[in-house]
Amino acid sequence: MKKRKVGMALSLVLAAGTLLGACGKSDDNKGTETSKGGEKGKAFSVAMVTDVGGVDDKSFNQSAWEGLQKFGKDNGMKEGKGGYSYLQSKSDADYATNLNTLARQDFDLVYGIGFLMQAAVEEIAKQQKDHHFAIVDAEVKQPNVASILFKEQEAAFLAGVAAALTTKTNHIGFIGGMEIPVIERFESGFLAGVKAAKPEVQVDVQYSGAFDKAELGQSIASKMYSSGADVVFHAAGATGNGLFKEAVDRKAKEPSKDFWAIGVDRDQADMGPDVVLTSALKRVDVAVQDLSKKSMDGNFPGGEVVLYGLHEDGVGLAPINAKAPNKDAIDKAVKEYIEKIKSGDLKVPQTRDELKNFSAK
């Protein structure tokens, strides 16, 4: 009897622990259909390892996998071994195992997606010197690793211009995920864009400290809207989903007022057709396709940093919402700035230090 009670109690506690543990993570990864691939002789094969977000994170892991799928289909490859494939990581400890597994299965090129994987890619690349690796959002200095970095600041700059030209209260919000260099580029570019288009606008910058806490994103967004902001930009992955929820809720209550949100990474217009002004695009899919192609053609840029910016179509701005009050003016301004950035006349700051010395003219 005693034992039974004890067992019950322990399992209850376990359930509570699991629930509480689950609070921190979103674990709704559905299995993607994977068909078995045939073993083909020496055809090019490519695979990727996701970070803990999984291939359906609606953000860069998903984008990378979409790029890889497109590359595979365009080149008549099969999904699975000897073609294109992916492995999903469930904790930080899995990165190295997954990278190693794919290298052992003789994939010609193995991607590590996300800055979290930097140390693992570096370690495995040192061991598996005959294999090619690539990492997104971080730099690994090894002769057999290509590092893919984006000029996020350029996309964020354009978003900043759009935000500045939309705001009526001259008050804008920025929600960052974790304070890492990637997000700093978003922040610096966004602030520079706002400054360039309308210097008197005030931007409220806040960090949530996580990429997977939508409820936190929502409470930050709520504070920002309540204190007078009418446009909020997020660079916070799934945390930003809370921003859209808050904006949609408020818009439903007070349709006459403006509650704009700006998305990130992919075109997030589907998150709220009435509230999403635009999105700062980061085309991980374009970069993955491009690098896979280079690698297939025998031009693997090992040991190099490959930068994707506006010029390479690696970043950009999604179409402005048709309901935006002065859409034409925004379109025109954005177009002008794209030209300036592409031609090199305007260098967008990528750190807070550079931002201090930035002036648009």
Place this chain on the structure above:
Amino acid sequence: MSKRLTGILTPIISVLLGIIVGTIIMLISGYDPVAAYTALWNGAFGEVYYVGEVIRQFTPYILAGLAVAFAFRVGLFNIGVEGQFIVGWLASVWVGVAFDLPKVIHLPLAILAAIVAGALWAFIPGFLKARFRVHEVIVTIMLNYVALHVTNYIIRNVLAAKSGDKTEMIHESASLRSEWLQSLTDYSRLHWGIILAIACCFIMWFLLEKTTRGFELRAVGFNQHAAHYAGMNVNRNIILSMVISGAFAGLAGAMEGLGTFGYAAVKGGFTGVGFDGIAIALLGSNTALGVFFSAILFGALKVGALNMPLEAGVPNELVDIIIALIVFFVASSYIIRAFLDRIGKKGVK
């Protein structure tokens, strides 16, 4: 049927039932269970590399399981293993990075730092329980979050290298890694920590079963009032058990900090090792030997699961379902025990 045999059979039957129900789920959702389990097996034991990775994975699992089990034997639920694990991880890396000493001093010092950090972290709920009767479950759960965010803060603001989100690599003199073990297992991340983990199994068994102190601890676990009546200091034993439990958890953190990773990084969420430790202790019925075997099972399942999408096209979340089912069956072991009793009786007749 003897009690001992039932005790061994219950977890085994739970595991089998978990696998059987997992098979049914796979059949319903249109996956090939044979291919899936083959991939699972190959991913865990198919190559010597994977064997190394499995051992690497279950090393912290053993210690996390021991931590939960030890507190539980004294009647306490230490849900804070995760937090103690995280502070232990950070403490070991801190010592590993900050000092430059000969290996004979540096490595034990780093391990000791992890043990002390975990023990101190567990001392807080132990003290609050003993002094004010604050329930340890609440305190330890909250302390998990405190540990997560405090360590993130320290990593970011005190220890981080220029990149800003992780510490430097620890010095070679503090590392548990071994070229020899790695070459033996084809570059897996196998490290010396496994020896420590096995030693801790012996320590827990010896401490609880063979010493007076262990007898007192167990007595408090069986019945606090009786223990008090027998002249034992209940409060001191509560604190002591939490401290020892936290020491195991902190040591588990050192396995990751000094062995697997060699650094500490800013974490967006919990690692899950501490929570898995609860399941491991439950499956291992809170004994040192049981924890050892259930940790092996969990380690093999976790590492093998990574291979399932690639080789069999089965999503590796399915292993989480199987693990959940196993835990479910262990928790509802009363049904299994009743069933076993019935069979036992039939045998007699």
